[in-house]
Amino acid sequence: MAVAIKALNARIRANPVSDYFCSTHFWGPASNFGIPLAAVMDTQKDPEIISGKMTLALSGYSAVFMRYSMAVTPRNYLLFGCHIVNFGAQMTQGYRYLNYWNFGGREASLSAKAKEGLSQAEGALDKTVTQAEGVMRDAAGNVKSKAEDLAGQAKAQADRVTR
Structure with a gap:
């Protein structure tokens, strides 16, 4: 071997x-x-x-x-x-x-991260505001339609009573 x-x-x-x-x-x-x-x-x-x-x-x-x-x-x-x-x-x-x-690289990096976080927070806030406006529009539409229904019902009862 x-x-x-x-x-x-x-x-x-x-x-x-x-x-x-x-x-x-x-x-x-x-x-x-x-x-x-x-x-x-x-x-x-x-x-x-x-x-x-x-x-x-x-x-x-x-x-x-x-x-x-x-x-x-x-x-x-x-x-x-x-x-x-x-x-x-x-x-x-x-x-x-x-x-x-x-x-100064660390300070620049932290500043950039802070700006990025701020822009993300602003974007999230804008999205939330837009969603809230949509909900408020829907709620206002619902209230208006309910008010119109109630006004119609009140008018119909007033007409029945006055006849």
């Missing part, structure tokens, strides 16, 4: 493509790509949930490992690509964090 495994390993290592595909130079960065993918997806979320400390730590981590990927022999371009994507995403998150918490 050991001989078969050695023969299979020798056959894999003889082909440069399969040798690379079966190495840690491929699978390390491939499995590490979850971090930059998550960072890129997080750029679409609310900036209030961004952790400034974690963003700084991940930026430093990516910068160190970009350097490491070029220092090893052979150079690991896939690892470099993984960390340059993560570094870019973390820098974007860092800008969003600073803009939201330090440069």
